[in-house]
Amino acid sequence: MFEALTPVSEMLARNLDTLSRQPLLVCGLLEDNLPGLLAEAGPAPRVFTTDFRYFQWQQGQGLADIEFGASPGARPAAGLLLLMPKAKAEAEYLLAACLPLLAVGAPVFIAGDNKGGVKAAPKLLAPYCGQVNKLDSARRASLYQAELTTLPSPFILADWVNRYAMEEEQLQICTLPGVFSAGHLDSGSRLLLNSITTLKGRVLDFGCGAGVIGASLLKRHPGLELECIDINALALEASRLTLAENRLEGRVYASDGLSQVNGKFDHIISNPPFHAGLKTFYHTTETLLSSAVDYLKPGGSLILVANAFLPYPELIEKSFGHCDTLAANGKFKIYRASR
Template sequence: MNVETPRAEHPVCQLLERQDADYRGWWWIAPPRDAWLEAGQGVAVSADLTVREAWRGAGGKAHSPFFPEPAGAEATPAGAVLFWPKSHALGEWWLLWLCATLPEGTPLRLVGENQGGIKRVLKVLAALGLGCRKLDGARRCSLFETRLGRVGIDSAAAWTTFDAGLAGEPLTLASHPGVFGHGKLDDGTRLLLEALPGTLPFEGRELLDMGCGDGILAARLARQGARVSAVDVNAFAVEATRRSLAANGLAGEVLESDVYSALAGRRFDAIISNPPFHQERAIDYGPAARLIGEAPDHLRPGGALIIVANAFLPYPDRLERAFGRFEILADDRRYRVYRAIKR
């Protein structure tokens, strides 16, 4: 019995689907979730753990840009398709990484939504000395083609550091394009940090930083004597947090995890988070809903969930359902800091 190949759902995938091209053996770089892609025969390279798990769940192959690296025939694909991200700096990093990773002359196609800035790749490629031609355009998306070459720029240069110290206490954080709050201290995280003192003792407590980003919460908690675990679904964030802890001489466990997926059976004295609610340009409450709804299963009795969120987000109802009650620790009209305790 033949299984019908799924049709492309995402506009950029629909644009690729209509091309007269054999993509078997190609690399798909930073792809969106799409059944048509996941049913193909290429290799996904993504910093997003959920994307890699979806590909593997469909019987495909997927890798992180950090580890493990593809080997054998997978390491020399017939070509690659880069899905241009919302962050142009991240798109440029992927280009530099591809130029350094794949053989010179490897075909590269770049696809993205027009409103997401895909047309900017013309200037980016020209600056790198790479030629480019437009292959197609439809559904408010564009597809370009080039060939990889040696560009003499190290992709590692995208890693930067900045000081996120509070109250005169310096704290060095590592940052990378695509990591939340890239290169600066987010206002919501600042409010959360200001509200934390006095909420619970940190010394010797097991605390979880959920959605660790650049590691500011993990580093602050570790500096105050907590035993910190930090998780994020984004491999760039995991690497940034590891670098941030190391830069400040601090210890902590840092894991890739889709919310609690890497933490089965584990419980903490507190879970602290500035949870995301965007996936690219779309609002996505899924991760935050799971963070709140499953938190009681990962807290010890008396343990607290402490989160900061935009004031308009519908989290009070979710906190009420999960914990029975909650309190607001801080509110500056833009953001609120909530605490809910497991009874």
């Protein structure tokens, strides 16, 4: 999955002399073994990722200095390389979280796909750096370089939490930059929630995002044993905050698909992702549809919302032998299958 170098890393490979002068803290949209390239050229980088799948893959590669979480540890860093994430707000968040670890005069680099927002690098760095230079541009990607001139305030995660109300459920949803459903309840999740009438037992919120579905289910069906999983550390942190804000209890943890899940559930409920970075990405959901039956108790059900054009009924039928459509509107459909 992460084996081939992205065009961004191919462009960065032309600049290893500059990038490997000091051990960089590398974060953002990590999609390949760029840290290995940097380690071969100079001092090994320190990697911070919010992506649990990438974290596990790099640990399997033997990369020792890698952190997974909502923010990096407090250890000082010699320089920063930010690989531009999909959401500009997430880039702002990562800069605020990482730059306090640097000293004034440290190098700061931002690289990314030209269609992925990297051209905003000078504006993103303006609060921290006096001058921003474009160092290279190739393979439809660009690299910007600057020097830290203004040390930012220490990072406080609570400063980045936004909230919105779900009035029907009387819930406050806590969100963080780049997390799905960050500013409002999306219409797919609303259709899903309105389609679920009775629920009991052990429930898994697969791809929990900001905790909207899990918190709503707990509010509507007290007594559920809820578990929330995601691969994104910011989503997991947002879900924890959402549950705490509403005095609800559930277990929230990182899982690559269902790999870190134990035991069987009465229900698996999901508004599954189909975007990863700038690409459409169905693998996670297809794996869920094919393997969910093994994680359900007899009589247990899988319920999910999906864009109407996606070919999920066929995949569900292949695994479960049937697929019911609970609800539909112009854009979304709610599917259910029972073991």
